Amino acid sequence: MKPFSDPNQTSLVDRSLDAVWHPCTQMKHHESLPLIAITKGKGAWLFDDKGTALLDCISSWWTNLFGHSNPRINQAIISQLEKIEHVMLAGFTHPPVVELSEKLSALTQGHLGHVFYASDGASAVEIALKMSHHYWKLNNKPQKKKFVCLENGYHGETLGALAVTDVAIFRDAYGSLLQDVFTVSSPDIRKAQEGESADDVARRAAKKLEDLLKSEHQNIAAIIVEPLVQCAGQMAMYSPEYLRLVRSLCDRFNIHLIADEIAVGCGRSGKFFACEHAGIWPDFLTLSKGISGGYLPLSLSMTTDTIYQTFYADQTQQGFLHSHSYTGNPLACAAALACLNIFETESVLEKNLERSKDLTKAFAWAKEDTRIQHWRQQGMILAFDIKPKSLKSPNSFSREMFSASLKEGVLIRPIGNTIYVMPPYILSAEDAMQMGTSVQRALDQVLV
Numbered sequence: 001m002k003p004f005s006d007p008n009q010t011s012l013v014d015r016s017l018d019a020v021w022h023p024c025t026q027m028k029h030h031e032s033l034p035l036i037a038i039t040k041g042k043g044a045w046l047f048d049d050k051g052t053a054l055l056d057c058i059s060s061w062w063t064n065l066f067g068h069s070n071p072r073i074n075q076a077i078i079s080q081l082e083k084i085e086h087v088m089l090a091g092f093t094h095p096p097v098v099e100l101s102e103k104l105s106a107l108t109q110g111h112l113g114h115v116f117y118a119s120d121g122a123s124a125v126e127i128a129l130k131m132s133h134h135y136w137k138l139n140n141k142p143q144k145k146k147f148v149c150l151e152n153g154y155h156g157e158t159l160g161a162l163a164v165t166d167v168a169i170f171r172d173a174y175g176s177l178l179q180d181v182f183t184v185s186s187p188d189i190r191k192a193q194e195g196e197s198a199d200d201v202a203r204r205a206a207k208k209l210e211d212l213l214k215s216e217h218q219n220i221a222a223i224i225v226e227p228l229v230q231c232a233g234q235m236a237m238y239s240p241e242y243l244r245l246v247r248s249l250c251d252r253f254n255i256h257l258i259a260d261e262i263a264v265g266c267g268r269s270g271k272f273f274a275c276e277h278a279g280i281w282p283d284f285l286t287l288s289k290g291i292s293g294g295y296l297p298l299s300l301s302m303t304t305d306t307i308y309q310t311f312y313a314d315q316t317q318q319g320f321l322h323s324h325s326y327t328g329n330p331l332a333c334a335a336a337l338a339c340l341n342i343f344e345t346e347s348v349l350e351k352n353l354e355r356s357k358d359l360t361k362a363f364a365w366a367k368e369d370t371r372i373q374h375w376r377q378q379g380m381i382l383a384f385d386i387k388p389k390s391l392k393s394p395n396s397f398s399r400e401m402f403s404a405s406l407k408e409g410v411l412i413r414p415i416g417n418t419i420y421v422m423p424p425y426i427l428s429a430e431d432a433m434q435m436g437t438s439v440q441r442a443l444d445q446v447l448v
């Protein structure tokens with residue numbers, strides 16, 4: 001049995017370490033790594049229990065678009081709360097979910113006109129994978145059940161989503177539980193050889209996919225990709241040319257394209273959907289994270305009328321019989337509608353063009369820094385890598401850098417030797433500058 005800590009004698013942080021098993025964490029590391037108790041947030045700033053302010057450079061795990069405690073989103077949730085907090089979505093519907101689905105469909109100009117809801121990102125991925133295979137089964141191709149994913153891709157950590165994830169740290173312990181997939185080369189621009197452009201790398205990677213599809217397409221249901229940026233995979237960026245090539249290979253070999261826009265969607269890449277940079281539409285598109293502005297768990301998988309119609313029949317079993325208790329929750333949908341309203345009324349995508357230039361300026365120093373390589377940016381994501389020879393201790397760099405930046409008043413969370421920022425879309429030019437100089441000062445403390 002575990003002893004109880006006395007709330008009057010023990011700090012909030014120590015009580016948390018006693019009672020909360022924190023995600024994505026080796027708990028023992030908290031013997032030296034600070035755990036931070038956040039008690040308040042406003043705009044791009046977070047405040048801990050001692051009142052210390054931290055600039056949130058990572059949008060609360062990539063979810064927050066318009067700042068913490070945003071008055072418009074707060075009000076939308078409060079108004080919805082006074083009407084109804086939960087509606088089961090089987091056999092029932094409600095205004096926010098209808099309006100949200102219509103708006104999202106309109107954002108794809110009707111290409112992806114049917115929206116299926118869940119609560120977390122991994123579940124939206126599971127939905128797309130299941131729907132894809134089920135579609136082929138309904139079309140008398142039950143053997144099409146394998147999935148193709150990209151080297152270094154990330155799609156969540158439930159068993160289905162983890163199977164198509166290729167990030168060793170999340171996958172290794174559970175490999176024996178996961179279904180077999182085909183993993184093809186990533187079009188990561190960092191892999192460019194002497195004289196190669198980003199498009200060349202994209203073509204090289206697409207060729208590998210083509211080779212696989214030539215021999216295996218009869219057994220493959222879908223390929224899943226993170227359009228333009230493999231976020232958890234160290235913010236690896238690639239050319240939209242890859243998406244165009246994959247789209248045409250999918251058409252040629254009769255397999256689905258699943259675009260996982262959970263991290264890069266909702267304006268993060270510079271357009272509302274990252275696929276728009278390539279001028280293509282996938283067969284399934286998943287959203288989560290930013291869709292509710294970082295307020296409430298909400299995820300969804302959008303698909304085409306062709307796929308929807310295949311499931312539309314008299315037999316129950318031919319339907320898509322998948323559900324989650326909080327599917328399309330009214331409060332979460334109200335938050336999402338408030339976000340889409342902000343996009344419409346405040347020209348967010350246009351203003352983000354300027355904001356992304358502020359980021360470029362704030363991190364201009366890093367382009368010249370000899371300790372740094374692979375400086376890259378896609379819209380509101382900016383990243384660079386520390387050269388291995390400049391790292392004091394490669395295994396603990398990300399934790400040391402995290403701690404050093406906290407002391408400088410900024411919250412960043414490096415992935416391996418990659419430093420990135422992915423701030424909310426309300427960042428002022430001054431905040432951006434402060435972010436840049438604070439990160440530089442923190443780096444100076446932890447590098448050789």
Ligand SMILES: *Cc1c(COP(=O)(O)O)cnc(C)c1O
Binds near residue numbers: 120121123260262
């Ligand atoms: C975060 C993420 C997921 C998983 O979302 P969860 O809500 O954490 O389950 C899936 N795909 C991508 C691209 C992500 O970044």
